[in-house]
Amino acid sequence: MLELDRLTKTFGGRTAVDAVTLTFPKPAMIGVIGASGAGKSTLLRMLNRLSDASSGRILHEGRDVTALRGAAKRAWQAECAMIFQQFNLVPRMDVVSNVLHGTLNKRSTLATLFNLYPESDIRRAIDILDRLGIAEHAAKRAEALSGGQQQRVAIARALMQDPAIILADEPIASLDPMNAQIVMDALRRIHDEDGRMVVCNLHTLDTARRYCDRVIGMRLGRVVFDGGPDELTTDAAREIYGADAGFSEAATSTAIDALDRPGPAAAVVAAV
């Protein structure tokens, strides 16, 4: 359903994403891992068309997304939701209004400027919030919520877009382990229940192993690993991060059960 063809992004003389070619035949939960500056964020931003590709193509259901302009580009962005590390909500607006922003592409500019949304949309927004377990905060300002709650509001905004693809750029990097798990569980559930494709940039290997069907490792803009979570061994991780034998994942793991987990636990996905 989604195909990247020699996708490249250069900033000045620096190549952030270097001829990435990937094929995703069906919706799956994809994890993208790699060191800071490996081009993970740039890749996601190009998929959402927040930034333009320098060369190469993105094909969705056979349609060239990279060539879209104006209204067609915005319609694609509505189809391909984005979740950010720092949540990127409007802090002074209430939670439901933030979720309703997911429908901006479908509504007239004038009506939305006056914060006028159909009642059915408001009902749906609150249902989505309830699904994510934060309906009781509906009327609060987004800034009054904790980080984990704000990220779930951001997920609700993404769901409000009713997207085919959800891109998540380090969704749990600013969250504590408990909230990180709630957010990752929510993303996994969205994939399992709605059949949406989820592409998730991650910092932590155990998260990628635990939640993803397929893991893509990037280093210096290139794809250096592409395989199932069980193939992501410590050697593979060293290759992705360009680390030497001194690299140990357990040293900085943020998983609550990292201390007593025996080894890579891909089976945990079933427990979600």
Place this chain on the structure above:
Amino acid sequence: MADQTMSGADALGGVDRIRENYLAMARTRRLYGGLMLVVFIALMASGFIVADERNAGGFWDGVLNIFDFPAEVLSEAREKIANLPGLMVKFLPSLVETLNIAAASTLLGAVAAVILSLLSTRGLARYPALIGVFRRIMDVMRAIPEIVIALVLIFVLGGGPVPAMIAIAFHTAGALGKLFSEVNENASLKPLEGLESVGATWPQRMWLGVIPQVAPNYLSYALLRFEINIRASAILGFVGSGGIGYDLRNAFSWGQGRYDEVAAIFLLLFLTIVFFDQTSSHYRNKLVGRV
């Protein structure tokens, strides 16, 4: 996630309640928004009608003539376009005088504004109990039009640039003081705590802890104020404090055949504003460190 789903199920009645509460709130907000819009339109319309009735000529009769005067100035200036460079040179000394008045008053006003603003910012003030007093002082300074102060001072001190400078500085202190104090409110208190912990006095804490944080914003407000003051000092020339405003009044009031001078003066003022806008943004960027 299991516990989350549970809490959602427990609150099933709760979700309906939340939904109804939110929808009711949204409807109320919409109602108030609509009422505000109606009131706003009504005020605009009634205000316009009253103003139109009290105008000597009536708005609709006059609106078509709005461009008559600029057209006359421009056409006359175009005829005598050869005079413009010479006239601009001729008015240059008075422009320098106007700029001098503006610069001196901005500088004096800004110094007073820094002190007033620090004294009237919560969290920084030397005498927290007197914050209100200093705020009211700044209100007064802003409330009195500079032309009134200038007229009084000209009556007392005689015409010339000094009354204009004092008048503009007075107003600047009040206006910049308010803006500066808003900037101060966004300054981090942590460096101040650091300085307090080493036993620094209040002026030391302000000068070494606050000013480095707020200086770029101060500068950009001060430069904006300088631009405004150039215009203000030009206008005060109309009431007899010299500078380019005095020349402008003469060119205007003697009317016949001197619109080329008017055009030359406007051109000079325009170029001055552009010049200071460009240089100020350049130096401000440099100060912030992103050139």
